[in-house]
Amino acid sequence: MADQKLLPVDEALSRVLARASLLGEETVAIDAAQGRTLAHHLIATRTQPPVAVSAMDGYAVRTNDFPTDAGLRLVGESAAGHGYGGVLNPGETVRIFTGAPVPEGADAVVLQENVTTDGGIVHPVETVLIGENIRAAGLDFRAGTAGLKAGTRLGAAELALAAAMNHARLPVARRPRVALLASGDELVPPGAEPGPAQIIACNSFAVAAIARDAGAETIDLGLFPDTIEELERGVQLARAAQADVLVTLGGASVGDHDLLRPALARQGMALDFWKIAMRPGKPLIHGSLGQTHILGLPGNPVAAYVCALVFLGPLIRALQGDPDAAADRSETVVAGAALPANKGRRDYMRARLSADAHGRQVATPQPLQDSSLLTELQQSQALLIREPLAPALSAGDAVRILRLPT
Secondary structure, eight states: OTTTTSHHHHHHHHHHHHHOOOEEEEEGGGGGGOOBBSSOOOOSSSBBBOOEEEEESSEEEOGGGSSSOOEEEEEEBBBBBEEEEEEEOEEEEEEEOOOOOOOTTTOEEEEEGGGGETTEEEEEOOOOTTTTEEEEEESBBBBTSSSEEEOOOOHHHHHHHHHTTTEEEEEEEOEEEEEEEETTTTTTTTTTOOOTTTEEEOHHHHHHHHHEEEEEOOEEEEEEEEEEEHHHHHHHHHHHHTEEEEESSOOSSSSSTHHHHHHHHHHTTTTEEEBBBBOOOOOOOEETTTTTTEEEEEESSSHHHIIIIIIIHHHHHTTTTTTTTTOOOOOOEEEOOOOOOSSSSSSEEEEEEEOTTTSSSEEOSSSSOOTTTTHHTTOOOOEEEOOOOOOOOOOTTTTEEEOOOO
16 A cells, blocks of 8 residues: 555645745846746737738739729739828729738739739739738737736747737746755765765756756755754855755755754754655655745655656746646656556656657656666656556556656
8 A cells, every 4th residue: 555654746746836926026128038937917019910911922902803804903012011002992903912001992812823914904813702811900919918928938939929019028027046955975066086985966957957947046055064064054055045945955864864854944944744655756855944945855866856847847937926837747658668566656767758650659668767877867758657556557558758858
């Protein structure tokens, strides 16, 4: 049976996000808004297109003139930004270009390849329907409508739409400040010469990248030895930096040298939980220190990485007002190998993605799942998710995956 003392992952995530809300907002130039999150709805200040315009190069016509044996008399031209000033009368046509205003009186555009010309007379070789090849005024959006919703992450398409709505500056959520504190007597920074029993600290770089991808500013507090006093000093540095989130790396378990929980307690942390039904990532600390959110991640690199994806990323999005921060981002694919029945924790197994002969996505677990193995992580494209006590499955069965960031 599942260990009843371990908190289920979904409940743990719900509790992590329970007190997360928009931290505040600021206004930035549109060319500095990439990757930011809208603090409130963005309202169109204009209608797009502002008038009916041609969708193609051709000739503006009146459909009531069809059919015509005599042809249509060419009376002018309409170009983008320089429309025809008159009214199109019966028996007349205007040369028109893509994006140009449709003259008053015209109700369709004949493509240029569907006419013949004879001096100033245009002979359409096809009939057209009312509205054909015309973009109606407001086809894209209308003034006063909310073109982009609060909580929207601003990518290339969103920035283009914001600009088209005539916004040069955008109201965005303040970036959460995420401080990272790594602890362990065995750790030395990259570039140092490790002793015989030491390893290179790597967790903070992966976790910081996940935090920045979610929209945060990161503060690397450095490496701290396994003493209560030094860990308390690290916590004090995070408070002095006004961190919205303090992420600790290592020392979250219950060994004699895992001193993080008592250090945080001495600094006044209100503990929420510290063990979850997850593999890798069982010893996850969650609490608060005043207004600062505390996430204590395991020391094993893959466990830290997976916990950061599952908990830290959604927390950062929630702190920017993303209404979908808790959304299930998993998808269903096909298992590439048989798997035994699962035990009492939700598994996140590193897996390779490929396509089978039918074009289906296939997730094949890596042969080694030890939470210290970074090579297996780097060579994976997804985490294959198995629920607690899930029965054995065969190759070809449906499974859920969480795609890894690239």
